[in-house]
Amino acid sequence: MKTSLSVITLSLLSASALAGTTLINPMDVEYQYGERISEKRQFIKAPGLVTRQSADPVVIKHEVDGEFQGYFKFASQGRGYWMSMDLIHWDHITPAGPWAVSYFTPGQEKDAGTTIIDPDTGLEWKDMIAPAALAKDGQVYLMASHRNGGKTELLVSDDPASGMWEFASEDLGFPVVGDTNLWDPALYHEDDQWYVYWGSSNLHPLWGTKINQHRQRGLELNRFAKPVITAHPDVHGWERMGFDHVHDNRAPYIEGPEMYKRGDTYYLTYAGPGTDGNVYGDGVYTAKSPLGPFEYQAHNPVSYKPGGYVHGAGHGNTFEDAHGNLWRSGSNWFGVNWVFERRNVLLPSAIDKDGVMYSTARFIDFPFHAPTGKYQDPNELFSGWMLLSYNKPASASSTLAPQNDRSFDAAFVTDENPRNFWVAADNNDSQFVTVDLQGEKTVRAIQLNYADYLVQGEAYRAPLPGSGVSRDAYDAQLYTHYRLSVSTDGESWTEVANNLDTQENRANVYVELDEPVSARYVRFDNVHVGVKHLAVNGLRVFGNAPGKAPKPPKGLTVERLDDRRSALVSWTPSEAKQSTVGYNIRFGVAKDKLYHTYQIWHDEFAGELAGQKEIRSLDLHNGYCFAIEAFNETGVSKLGKVRCVD
Incomplete structure (x- = not known):
């Protein structure tokens, strides 16, 4: 069995793109507890509710003198950012010194306690939201979104792995068009000219303009901005709001512009129609100059994931990996505690022979290979490891009694819906959940997805960078420890993975086994979670069952x-x-x-x-x-x- 499965996997990949390890979506990173939910926006009515989430990611490849230094991912509410050398393993970095935060005029933020007052300016600021990032000449530039009346800071680092940043410009000014917010910005540079794109609205278009270099004032926005993209839901079906685009009479949002150039073509991507559902995606327009005129690409949306465990793939950017392959980052919708709870995704992408940009969402919430070379087709990366746990019987050590007509049964760990989850009656190291695969299967990987149920209190919110509050005590409490075991008979167990040597707060844990194993039962044993309730929305098992693949429909x-x-x-x-x-x-x-x-x-x-x-x-x-x-x-x-x- 092991040999034949290996042959199947190898046949799916170009020889130059073979890899020894896999990844899965949502991305396995340390999502931070950073968002406190206001009463009007939460699904679960509970005072002081906080949740971990991340959205609006931009991933860049950093090089110095042509030498690869790593990938860096910047995203909303990250309490910092993440670094990876292989797109699989990501380390969280807490910045030291100056940091790109989102400024507001006092009183704009309705959720008291989510902002800090700047003593020098009197402005409110909070963690970085919907950032722009750009790698150029061995340096990384970073800018957060800002509301009108704040200030627009551009930061730069030649060593982002160290967490050290400095100001490239402390105030670029604000646009005088549209909604006058520099929200969801994107940076682009070529031929000694900087450009910025921005916008997030269901009323206004997306905008673009130059950033000029003034001898005395430094960098400043050219106030002669121009609209670059407008929503047309009457023509573009994917821009319609609602689950599966079932129109609910709301005007769609367009947001998150990002620029990428290939040859003489500029690809300006944008997100829509709304981040609070399964159809959140990115579209693309093309042009022959950085500010257009832009033409809608016939193939749209360019990244899209409406079905499966992961829902949505919007508000991301296009980047090249160290082998020249194209990728799209994005946000996917979870919506457990509030409508805007999200995670991050990576989609293998390409530009075809006709210049059409596209991403594949096919099996991207199943394991797929991280390339170590150039692939010809993004679909080559699919591992061929199938989901073995869908709707399989599950049993648990204990289950919390139903609350407000909501149940928390163990069966929810296999239903492929992250908005359903099992909650243990107690939170201790005696709690476990077991999945019966209903026959011996070859198990190759396991994804363990924690849910947040009634996480309440400021103690669970990670300290804001620049607040002066140490993370030491926080990190010492807010970690997850687990054991994963398999069995052929449900009585004799073999441990295949644990993370007892780390103290990470990982919500979407992905474990590729060192060797495939034959098993009928898979068990998660809790060792520690740092919140009140132990909750899991997915114990997803991947590998292959004996038998034949189905015939074409x-x-x-x-x-x-x-x-x-x-x-x-x-x-x-x-x-x-x-x-x-x-x-x-x-x-x-x-x-x-x-x-x-x-x-x-x-x-x-x-x-x-x-x-x-x-x-x-x-x-x-x-x-x-x-x-x-x-x-x-x-x-x-x-x-x-x-x-x-x-």
């Missing part, structure tokens, strides 16, 4: 609806769950551009709704092609027949 039909932004996709579903766990609807603007993926589960719809899905993200004026593949615990079918509609 048959009977595919596609009907373009009266509203041409939507199409009804139908097929003949498999009769047995054992033969098919789920389907990937793959679609795009041409037969050779099936870049979008919508994943659904085989048992997600029943009766007359089985074997059909309405896709509502289409462009009014484009034709589209569709195909479907099925997957189970053994592998993935060949892609079915392609059907195209005008």
Whole structure:
């Protein structure tokens, strides 16, 4: 079994892109407890509720004199930032000295206690929000979002791994157009000219302008900004609000512009239609100059993840890895404690022979390889390790009694919905949860996803950088310790992983086993969590089951609806769950551009709704092609027949 599985995995990868380790989404980083939830925005009514989350990531590759120094990820509410050498293992860095914080005029922030008053200016400031980052000439530049009336600081570091930064400019000024906020900024530089793009609104467009170098005043915004992108939900189906773009009569938000250049083409990406649901994604416009005019790319959105465990892939940036491969960062929606609770994702990406930028969301919440060379197709990175735990029976040492008509059963650790979670009745080292895979399978990796239930009190909020408060006592309490074990009979257990030698607060733990093991049962044992309740929303197990991959689905039909932004996709579903766990609807603007993926589960719809899905993200004026593949615990079918509609 082990040899044949290795052969399968190797056949999926270009020889130059082989890697010995894998990653998964959401990214496995130390998300910080930084957000205190106001009463009107939280899902769980509890005073003093705090949650860990991260959004709006920008990832840059840092080089000095052509030598790779590492990847750096900056994001909202990070209490600092993260560094990696391989896109897999990320270390959190707490900045020392000056730091890029988001300023507000006093009283703008309604949640008292979330800001600090600057004694020199009287302005309120809080942790960095929706930052811009740029690597240039061996240095990294960083700027946070700011509200009108604050100040716009540009920081620079030639050694971001050290946490040391200094001011490149302490006040760039504010725009005089649009909503007059420098929110969701992006930096771009070429030919000794700086540019900045910004915007986050359901009323205003996104903006762009130059940053000029003044002899006396230093860097300053050119006040002659121009609109670069405007939302058109009447034409672009993916810009419609609502779960699965079921329009709820709200105007869509567009935000988070980011610039990338390949050859003579400028790719300006942007996020929409809203970060509080499964359809959050990024679109792209192209141009031949940094400030346009910009043209909407036919293939859009460029990054998109509406189905599966991970929902959403919006407000990110485009970056190249050390091997020249393209990636998109992004935010995915969790929405456990409040509507804007998010994590971060990485999507393998590319620009095809026709200059079309795209990302693949196909199996990006399953393990995929970190490349050690140049890949030809982002889909090559998929490991072939399948989800073995979907809706499998689970049992626990104890379960908290239902609260306000909400239950916390152990079954929620396998339902692939992070908004459901198991909560133990007690928080101690005797608590565990076990998943029965219902047969011996080859287990290769485990993802352990903690949830936050009723985390209350200021003591759980990580200190703000620059506040003068030490993190030592905080870090000593807010860590997670676990053991992961497997068994063939549910009685004799073998430990396959633990993290007892670290003190990290990791919410989305991913463990690739050193060697594949044969097991029927997988168990998580709690050793320590630093909050009141032990809660887990996913014990996800990956590997392969004996047997055959499913056959390609048959009977595919596609009907373009009266509203041409939507199409009804139908097929003949498999009769047995054992033969098919789920389907990937793959679609795009041409037969050779099936870049979008919508994943659904085989048992997600029943009766007359089985074997059909309405896709509502289409462009009014484009034709589209569709195909479907099925997957189970053994592998993935060949892609079915392609059907195209005008």
